[in-house]
Amino acid sequence: MTSTTDGAAGFLTALRSPDAEPRSGSVSGPASPAWLWPVATALHDELPADVRDGWALRLYALLQERYGEDAVTDLSVGSGLSVVHDWHRHTVLPLVAETVPGAEAVPFSSLARLHTRAAAGRPAAPDAWRTALHPVLLHLHAAAYDRTTAYAEGHAGARDYALSQGRPPAEADAYGHEYAELSCTANARAFAEAHALALSDALALAYAADDRGAYADTFPGSHVRAVVRACEQAGPHAPAAGNPAVRLSEGFLTALVGARPLWSR
DSSP states (O other): OOHHHHHHHHHHHHHHSTTOOOOTTTSOSOOOOTTHHHHHHHHHHHSOTTTHHHHHHHHHHHHHHHHOOOSSOOTTOOOOOHHHHHHIIIIIHHHHHTTSOTTOOOOHHHHHHHHHHHHTTOOOOHHHHHHHHHHHHHHHHHHHSOHHHHHHHHHHHHHHHHHHTTOOHHHHHHHHHHHHHHHHHHHHHHHHHHHHHHHHHHHHHHHHHTOHHHHHTTOHHHHHHHHHHHHHHTOTTSTTOSOHHHHHHHHHHHHHHHSOOGGGO
8 A cells, every 4th residue: 555545544543443642653644733633533423424434534635735745643733723713613603503592692703703813813812712702602512411311310310219209100200300300401501601611711711822732622522522412402403403513524624725734834
């Protein structure tokens, strides 16, 4: 096989491996910034099985074009987050906006403007990022919370407890639903608030400094999964329905195509 073929095979093998991370000398392939690997692995994992490897090979070819044909993956290459900002502005934010119920108001426009400016090399100060990020992240993680499973578990546990206390089945079932509704609502709120508080601060600092290492430390792969879960739980008739992972992954490639080679920055 050629070195390119060997590199592509190694790239696919790494993407398919749980908790895989390319290290110098371990994966033959194009150089890439540290934040890209968790995003790529999350997108690959969330894509339908029949398209994920084809997408990964397109990503591999694009990385070779952007970073050059390097025989060893070097995560130190590349700087800046313009690709991230472009991807969020044109793909991630519009997709998350489609999960918002009609009666709910989430201020996406402020965050979209900050991503647009940052993609052009004019990142805002941390406080501006923090203010714009928090309400969007609060909605995202509330929407991503697995209410169906939490409700079912809460209902079953409370119903069984009531039955053990001698309550009639109908009364125990009603008690289970009441408990599940209250606990699920409270837990979803706490889940969303905790994630929004922690991530808005961490992302604000990373974005303001245009720091790719700091962005990598915000678990961007988990953010991908949260967006996919929020879309899935919005219901089959929501605008976000219909393979959100495909939209995210295609938008990511589009952002990479539109970027200057990151080594030149």
